[in-house]
Amino acid sequence: MRQVLVLAEGTTGTRRATCALLTVARRLGAPAVVLGGPADPAGTALLGRFGAKTIYPMPAPGPGGQSAAARVEMLVELARRTSPAAILIASGRDGLEIAGRVGVRLDSGVLSDVVDVLDGPVAVQSVRGGSYLVRSRVVRGVPVLAVRTEHITVVPDPATPAVRQVRVAFPAGVYAVRTVRPRTGRTSASPELSTAAVVVTGGRGVGSRAAFDLVNRLAEALGGAAGGSHTATELGWCPRKALVDQVGTIVHPSLYLALGVSGSQRHCAGMRGAATIVAIDSDPAAPIFRLSDLGVVGDVHQVVPELLAEIERRRAQPVISTRTVTEA
Structure with missing residues (x-):
């Protein structure tokens, strides 16, 4: 054989x-x-x-x-x-x-x-x-x-x-080949993009490299991995290894959040296997909404900070333990 x-x-x-x-x-x-x-x-x-x-x-x-x-x-x-x-x-x-x-x-x-x-x-x-x-x-x-x-x-x-x-x-x-790993300042405990249960991806709608930090912050808050669309990686807003795409990393998380991602065919091919897809974009006609389970039409710079604040608020709430007692 x-x-x-x-x-x-x-x-x-x-x-x-x-x-x-x-x-x-x-x-x-x-x-x-x-x-x-x-x-x-x-x-x-x-x-x-x-x-x-x-x-x-x-x-x-x-x-x-x-x-x-x-x-x-x-x-x-x-x-x-x-x-x-x-x-x-x-x-x-x-x-x-x-x-x-x-x-x-x-x-x-x-x-x-x-x-x-x-x-x-x-x-x-x-x-x-x-x-x-x-x-x-x-x-x-x-x-x-x-x-x-x-x-x-x-x-x-x-x-x-x-x-x-x-x-x-x-x-x-x-x-002579050396593998050079850039210093990102992020913790090495972040999950690998291809196997992460939660993936947050940013696209052109994020607006700039500085604003792309919203993607990283939300991914960190949810214990997930941050990714980028083809445009975001080409513009240098995120590393090329973070590309979620048909020819980049194919992801299949439990939760996928697309921030300012229009939803090209090549991008959708890289994430359509996600269990739940949430999209935030200012364009109500963006193709990503046809694939998403939940869509938010709005400015990423307004929606995401509110989402981060809500996550922090819920984490700050005390955990209440309940016990049910059954009497004979």
Whole structure:
């Protein structure tokens, strides 16, 4: 049975996205996980629970596991050695970049916006923000599939993976790559955008970089993650990694608040999986209102401060404990 290379999310591959890719990989062949760092017992056990047959750790000493360049080199080298049935990568900003670079290096076809994979492999793709689905197949080289893992139901299938060390001759340029994390002044306890239960996103209607602090404050007050629309990220009001979009981060929180977001197709494709959607915008004809469960037509700069004040007021209220006594 041919291997199916799965690029792990994170360094150890213990995120849900990796487990979803393993669920898909089992349909196509023997899943083999490519890590971004060394293997550890807990990570190996979890990957084995979801069917990993082989685990390839990042060689050491080597470049940091978060380096996209290092992961590209690993995937290309392993693909040339093993001739896999497919290469599966979680969609997202980094995932799409890696998929494209691997496809060029291997002279292979790349398919994105994949929401399911059938035997073949045949990719089921979401088109125009989920308006319809198409089935596609790569006709040259190793199929490279960028999968939107939030659409995959994770199913365990226990296996005992073999950890195999590989020697990769990384080019000098790969070792020169450094991951630089900006200092935002925000607490590191903030939840990850892709898995947050509450997401607050700001768009053009927020008005400016200074005013975008309203988005951050509301997200912090609700214990959620802050995101931005395509326009907000392009204008530099928030980090590009905070982009909630069809080609950015796909979110599926319990509560999604859109502040000054008009609701383009590409944005809606990134958040339509939210359980409850609340939109605040001054334009009553904004497309986001057609998708929202609750809509507020008003100025974000007036509505959000009142919402923050109400949150603080309710938190300040004493907690009253009630007890019901039943007499015989």
